Amino acid sequence: MRVVVDYDLCESNAVCMSVAPEVFEVRDDDFLYVLQEQPPDDLRAKVEEAVVRCPKQAITLEA
Amino acid sequence: MPPTSGLSTVVVVGASLAGLHAARALRHRGFDGPVTLVGAEAHAPYDRPPLSKQVLAGAWEPHRIQLGSSADDDLDLTFRLGETVIGLDVADRRLALAGGGHLAFDGLVIATGASPRRLDDGGRGGVHVLRSLDDCLALRADLDAGPGRVVVVGAGFIGAEVAATCRGRGLEVTLVEPLPVPLGRVLGGEVGATLGDVHRDEGVDVRLGVGVDAVEGGDRVERVRLSDGGAVDCDVVVVGIGVVPNTRWLEGSGLMLDDGVVADAACRVAPGIVAAGDVARWTHQRYGEALRVEHWDHAIGQGTHAGEALLAGDGALPFSPVPWFWSDQYDRKIMLAGRTQGADEVRIVDGSLAQRRFIALYRRGDQVVAALGVNRPGPLARWRLRLTDGVAWADALNDAAGA
Numbered sequence: 293m294r295v296v297v298d299y300d301l302c303e304s305n306a307v308c309m310s311v312a313p314e315v316f317e318v319r320d321d322d323f324l325y326v327l328q329e330q331p332p333d334d335l336r337a338k339v340e341e342a343v344v345r346c347p348k349q350a351i352t353l354e355a
Numbered sequence: 356m357p358p359t360s361g362l363s364t365v366v367v368v369g370a371s372l373a374g375l376h377a378a379r380a381l382r383h384r385g386f387d388g389p390v391t392l393v394g395a396e397a398h399a400p401y402d403r404p405p406l407s408k409q410v411l412a413g414a415w416e417p418h419r420i421q422l423g424s425s426a427d428d429d430l431d432l433t434f435r436l437g438e439t440v441i442g443l444d445v446a447d448r449r450l451a452l453a454g455g456g457h458l459a460f461d462g463l464v465i466a467t468g469a470s471p472r473r474l475d476d477g478g479r480g481g482v483h484v485l486r487s488l489d490d491c492l493a494l495r496a497d498l499d500a501g502p503g504r505v506v507v508v509g510a511g512f513i514g515a516e517v518a519a520t521c522r523g524r525g526l527e528v529t530l531v532e533p534l535p536v537p538l539g540r541v542l543g544g545e546v547g548a549t550l551g552d553v554h555r556d557e558g559v560d561v562r563l564g565v566g567v568d569a570v571e572g573g574d575r576v577e578r579v580r581l582s583d584g585g586a587v588d589c590d591v592v593v594v595g596i597g598v599v600p601n602t603r604w605l606e607g608s609g610l611m612l613d614d615g616v617v618a619d620a621a622c623r624v625a626p627g628i629v630a631a632g633d634v635a636r637w638t639h640q641r642y643g644e645a646l647r648v649e650h651w652d653h654a655i656g657q658g659t660h661a662g663e664a665l666l667a668g669d670g671a672l673p674f675s676p677v678p679w680f681w682s683d684q685y686d687r688k689i690m691l692a693g694r695t696q697g698a699d700e701v702r703i704v705d706g707s708l709a710q711r712r713f714i715a716l717y718r719r720g721d722q723v724v725a726a727l728g729v730n731r732p733g734p735l736a737r738w739r740l741r742l743t744d745g746v747a748w749a750d751a752l753n754d755a756a757g758a
Binding site for chain 2: 303304306307309310315317318319320322337344345349
């Protein structure tokens with residue numbers, strides 16, 4: 293599982309961060325940082341939830 | 356409730372965000388019978404938040420807001436679009452359609468959303484509400500014509516976003532709000548006043564504590580008459596004064612209606628019937644009261660939950676999320692997590708009102724019940740997470756001071 297963020301779409305709403313803080317962090321510069329580009333499988337459910345909840349549909353998962 | 360694992364046919368009434376996510380959840384949980392979504396609008400499911408922003412601004416065309424993804428193609432969902440359900444027979448397990456036909460089900464998801472309240476405008480042209488894509492395109496066409504002035508009635512989130520988008524298009528805007536402070540009841544006086552000031556800074560003529568007595572003109576609107584005796588000449592009016600849940604089709608069905616269709620803590624309305632989204636008033640165990648929530652994120656969460664609850668039947672779990680929504684106005688990103696109603700105190704713990712970049716916490720008793728962020732998405736996400744577990748006010752202030 294690899295997390296890919298389309299930064300042209302991302303508006304730093306930080307929804308992903310409130311769903312999967314282990315993987316996503318919006319810092320004080322208001323930019324999104326992906327903390328783990330290849331998160332372990334036990335975070336899969338959370339990351340999939342973040343994909344669904346992103347208001348800009350800016351996150352995708354690659355196998 | 357009888358076991359519902361034996362469901363054979365599910366109908367979802369309402370083909371927008373909540374209904375679509377309910378249908379997806381049914382498939383993701385292994386339901387393999389027919390799933391039919393009935394939508395009153397002719398359009399395939401689409402995303403509504405951009406209607407007051409990018410689409411209204413003219414930056415996006417409608418194809419950009421399609422909700423369906425390629426993954427949905429594999430779900431074998433049947434869409435009946437442009438069809439309106441006008442009646443429900445619970446005992447016979449069937450729906451009546453406006454066109455005269457019927458639709459049978461044994462599992463039902465109620466997700467018909469809500470409709471905007473309107474003013475008595477005498478049917479004059481140029482007076483708009485904003486809920487659907489068709490509403491948006493009609494308003495956009497009027498804005499494209501270069502009106503002399505736009506009057507926005509209601510400084511709630513829809514009205515505020517429309518005002519911001521109209522200013523972004525270079526239009527003159529008057530924002531009329533009956534309350535003395537925009538969103539004062541929801542956000543408190545200081546925070547609400549600050550959000551009103553943002554509009555003034557952006558050149559909006561903000562009229563607070565003033566209602567609209569009449570919409571005047573000929574075939575088209577020419578002015579609105581205000582409750583303070585004044586009048587504002589305008590070519591376009593946008594009315595953003597709240598919504599009414601779409602439950603008329605459920606009248607006489609025997610289901611309980613109370614500003615929405617009433618559901619239990621797990622979103623169950625009756626055996627084999629669940630509800631989700633703007634239309635659903637369900638018992639929120641976290642807050643110990645029946646709520647109806649009109650937010651985008653809520654429609655996803657509750658739609659998903661309702662689909663799962665339909666399959667789980669007696670075993671369905673309570674749906675008890677911390678509500679969350681965002682609003683984009685000018686270059687401000689406003690986010691609220693939690694529930695401000697009944698708050699005893701509001702305190703700015705990060706940034707300042709003057710900077711228009713801050714976090715406000717809302718206290719009820721000795722607990723934090725909500726957090727509002729303006730241009731503070733990261734910290735707001737942290738508060739949202741903490742609200743899920745519950746945060747003592749004293750701990751929150753300590754942590755904020757040490758941050």
